[in-house]
Amino acid sequence: MNELNNKNPFKTPEGYFDTLSDSLKDRLSEVEKGLPGKDGFVVPDHxxxxxxxxxxxxxxxxxxKVIPFHSYxxxxxxxxxVAAVILLAFVLNRNTSQKVTFEDIANSDIENYFNDSELDFSPYEIAEVIPIDELEIGDMLTENLNEDSILNYIDYHTENAEELNMEYDE
Structure with missing residues (x-):
């Protein structure tokens, strides 16, 4: 900072501040001579x-009378x-005309319902509801049974297959 103060390129002439106040007074007196002597605006009496x-x-x-711009x-x-309510009423009434019946539900949806929900039905309670006259073995099974798979099941799950009184074609 001191280096900047020592190397200041601006200089004032000698005795400048001694005569500054006199030069300002002279300029102000010249400006006052150019101003008009009386005011330009006058207020009437009383x-x-x-x-x-x-x-x-x-x-x-x-x-x-004032007319409002946004009166309507x-x-x-x-x-x-009102238009929105009417439109909503038409849309809701159109969708309720179709009623869902039991035939519209997919079999897989029914199976998923029984598999996912815990209804706690015993096999005897389910057997009471299902008519036996119309029931076939193929309705309960997803895979077709053949004779070999039945014999393999019996051999695996029974200890004494001879007790079943079956005749083997061996």
Whole structure:
């Protein structure tokens, strides 16, 4: 910082500040000579005495009818809401005309319902509901049984296959 102060390129002439105040006074006296001697605006005599009364008379006399710009906005809102309600009523009524029947439900959905939900039905309770006359073995099984798979099952799950009184074709 000191280096900057020592190398200041600006210099003032000698005795400049001694004569500064005199030069400012001379310039101000020249400016005052150019100004007009009297004011350009004049207020009439007793103007402020009757000002309040004249303003009050003008305010009372100028009661004009005002036309609002947005007077119909509330009617637009009402019309839009009525149209929305009518449209919603048509959409909801159109979708309720189709009723879902038991035949519309896919068999896989029914099976998934019974598999996923724990209904705690015993096999005897289910057998009471299902008619046996119309029931076939193929309705209960997903795979077709052949004779070999039945014999393999019996051999594996029974200890004494001879107790079943089966005749083997060996």
């Amino acid at each position: 103007y402020f005495d009757g000002l309040q009364g004249s303003i009050q008379q003008k305010l009372e006399a100028e009661s004009k 906005r509330k009617y637009y809102y009402v019309a839009a809401s």
